[in-house]
Amino acid sequence: MTTLKVRVDQKRLERAAYVLKCVAHPVRIGIIDLLEQKQRLSVGELQEALKIEQSLLSHHLINMRDKGVLQTQREGKHVYYSLLDTGIVQIIRYISGSKTM
Amino acid sequence: MTTLKVRVDQKRLERAAYVLKCVAHPVRIGIIDLLEQKQRLSVGELQEALKIEQSLLSHHLINMRDKGVLQTQREGKHVYYSLLDTGIVQIIRYISGSKTM
DNA sequence: ACAACACTTGAACAGATGTTCATACGTAAC
DNA sequence: GTTACGTATGAACATCTGTTCAAGTGTTGT
Numbered sequence: 453m454t455t456l457k458v459r460v461d462q463k464r465l466e467r468a469a470y471v472l473k474c475v476a477h478p479v480r481i482g483i484i485d486l487l488e489q490k491q492r493l494s495v496g497e498l499q500e501a502l503k504i505e506q507s508l509l510s511h512h513l514i515n516m517r518d519k520g521v522l523q524t525q526r527e528g529k530h531v532y533y534s535l536l537d538t539g540i541v542q543i544i545r546y547i548s549g550s551k552t553m
Numbered sequence: 554m555t556t557l558k559v560r561v562d563q564k565r566l567e568r569a570a571y572v573l574k575c576v577a578h579p580v581r582i583g584i585i586d587l588l589e590q591k592q593r594l595s596v597g598e599l600q601e602a603l604k605i606e607q608s609l610l611s612h613h614l615i616n617m618r619d620k621g622v623l624q625t626q627r628e629g630k631h632v633y634y635s636l637l638d639t640g641i642v643q644i645i646r647y648i649s650g651s652k653t654m
Numbered sequence: 655a656c657a658a659c660a661c662t663t664g665a666a667c668a669g670a671t672g673t674t675c676a677t678a679c680g681t682a683a684c
Numbered sequence: 685g686t687t688a689c690g691t692a693t694g695a696a697c698a699t700c701t702g703t704t705c706a707a708g709t710g711t712t713g714t
Contacts, residue, residue, distance in 0.1 A: 465579040465586070468648045472582075476573035477702085478566040485566070495661060508703060510662055529660050529711050543644055547569045578672085596691055609673060611692055630681050630690050 474519045475540055479504060479512050484544050487522070487535045494530040575620045576641055580605060580613050585645050588623070588636045595631040 475481060482502050487493060493501075499509050513533055516522045523536040535541060576582060583603050588594060594602075600610050614634055617623045624637040636642060 462579070465582045468582050468645065469577050469579045471648055472573055472577035472644070473701095476570050476577045478563070478570045479702090481566045481569050481573075496659095505704075506661075507663085507705080511702080514662075526661095526710085529658095531661060539647070542647060543573075544569065546640070546643060546647065547572060574671095580672090597689095606674075607691075608675080608693085612672080615692075627680085627691095630688095632691060 470519070471537075471540070472543075474516060474521055475543060477512075479509070480516060481544055483509075483512065483516065483533075484521070484535065484540060487533065488541050488544070492525075492532050492534040494532050496530070498533065571620075572638075572641070573644075575617060575622055576644060578613075580610070581617060582645060584610075584613065584617065584634075585622070585636065585641060588634065589642050589645070593626075593633045593635045595633050597631070599634065 475484065479502065483498060486498060486501055490497075495506070495510060495513065498513070499506055502509065513522060513524075517524055517533070521535070521537045521540050522533050525532045525534075576585065580603065584599060587599060587602055591598075596607070596610060596614065599614070600607055603610065614623060614625075618625060618634070618637075622636070622638045622641055623634050626633045626635075
């Protein structure tokens with residue numbers, strides 16, 4: 453067995469995993485998918501479309517916002533979410549179109 | 554709040570999450586990264602490059618093979634792993650090159 | 655001020671995932 | 685057949701993630 457000279461940049465791998473983890477969940481993919489189509493949606497609208505409990509949705513949304521994937525704007529009683537990291541969108545788009553699906 | 558007419562294909566979301574989950578881990582990204590560079594590596598060679606315990610590596614490798622990401626060929630005492638699902642490679646490549654990194 | 659609505663928060667629990675350790679298996683060399 | 689090497693397996697444990705529930709915050713309208 454010969455020694456390999458290859459790059460294994462731990463920091464980079466961890467960052468990549470971090471980004472991917474954030475997307476690797478059906479509810480979160482659903483959110484991204486919807487926001488890609490509609491640009492901007494309130495929590496209530498997302499809830500309506502996804503048919504999940506409000507607080508669960510909120511947890512996911514806040515999680516994604518904290519990780520820099522989404523951003524929010526409050527307008528009166530409503531909070532609107534939209535995509536911030538569009539790189540994530542590309543991944544979803546890629547996956548959706550790939551033969552692995 | 555008006556009702557949205559959007560596609561939320563549960564099956565599709567779950568499949569996408571399944572694929573992404575498989576990649577969303579530093580060790581597994583490391584494996585894919587190495588196999589992209591070298592085409593084919595034995596468990597021992599991967600271990601040498603990644604500096605992780607043998608059985609942990611084996612668990613990850615088998616996991617990825619079971620999910621259709623990798624394939625194996627035994628040659629004597631050695632087992633060689635290589636990439637099967639190249640779509641996954643594209644994702645890693647995309648992430649690596651993106652501004653989110 | 656209070657009620658109603660839209661959303662957030664936190665604690666508790668449940669289930670999934672990652673890691674370790676010890677042991678087993680397959681192959682080749684002797 | 686036994687030894688040595690390379691790899692796989694399984695059980696036990698630790699940790700991380702997702703979900704629920706109950707209560708809290710912010711905003712608007714009365």
